[in-house]
Amino acid sequence: MSSIRNVVLVHGAFADGSGWRGVHDRLTAQGYRVTIVQNPLTSLEDDVAATTRALDLQDGPAILVGHSWGGTVITEAGVHPKAAGLVYVSALAPDAGETTAQQYEGFAPTPDFVIDVAEDGFGLINRDKFKAGFAADTSDADAAFLRDSQVPINMAVFATPVKNAAWHDKPTWAVIATEDRAFDQAMLQHMARRIGAEITNVSASHALFLTQPDVVADVIVTAAKSAL
Known part of the structure; x- marks a missing residue:
């Protein structure tokens, strides 16, 4: 059985594709062809369209990877015939007919993750809470760069x-x-179990x-070797 050689990476809310650099470098060093989607974060339809365009460009089957909100995007876009397997990286995973917001119902609140919503309906993570809520295991400098380069999402x-x-x-x-x-940890575990995922836990x-580019890349390689 031949291994899949194409990987499409889909970022989440408040971020852009540059955060995948470490994963990209590890995969390309092993001969994978990596495409990084830049989601506009303006609507689910727009983000799915951006991911679909990336899948259209693949020269064969691909592993489709989503982080956070990117999980909702790959859930929809993953019906593409070139998407052979799905990797959810602390990601949302609604079912058909469900909204992303419904995934939070019944789970504990996350007081460190605070979203400030502007009058136009676009949200950003609160500057004072950013590191604690989004990037607690990064350096202060990296957290500040992520905070200052946030991409607002249409709530x-x-x-x-x-x-x-x-x-x-x-x-x-x-x-x-x-x-x-x-996310509440119980919510993440529940979503992963519901979709029948092979789960890897990492302190992060x-x-x-x-x-954690090594861990994420290793799981993607596992998927690439076994999805066909």
């Missing part, structure tokens, strides 16, 4: 239901940060896509 996306849930038909893996302050903050 309406969290109330938009997904039409398809690719995890019903595609093999799935999950990397979960055990020190995540953006919500920014594990940046701070």
Whole structure:
């Protein structure tokens, strides 16, 4: 059985694709062809379209990887015929007909993860809470850069239901940060179990896509070797 050689990385809210640099470097060093999606974060439809464009460009099957809000995006976009497997990195995983916001119901609040919403409906993580809520295991300098380069997200996306849930038909893996302050840990574990993911736990903050590139890359390689 041949291994999949293509990987598509999808970032989450408040971030951009540059946070995947460590994962990108580790995968490309092993011969993988990596494409990094830049989500506009303006609507679920727009983010799915950006991911679909990236999948259209692949020359064969690909592993589709999503962090945080990117999990909702790959859940919808993953029905693409070139998406052979899904990797959820501390990521949301709604079912068809569900909204992202519904995933939080019944789970504990996250007081360190504070979103300030502007009059236009776009949100950013509170500057004073950013490191504690998003990137507690980064240096002060890296946390400050992530804070200052935040990409605002249209908060309406969290109330938009997904039409398809690719995890019903595609093999799935999950990397979960055990020190995540953006989601209740029980919520992350529940979502990963519900989608039937092979789960890897790692001591990290919500920014594990940046701070744990070895672990994330290793899971992606595992998926690439076994998804076909």
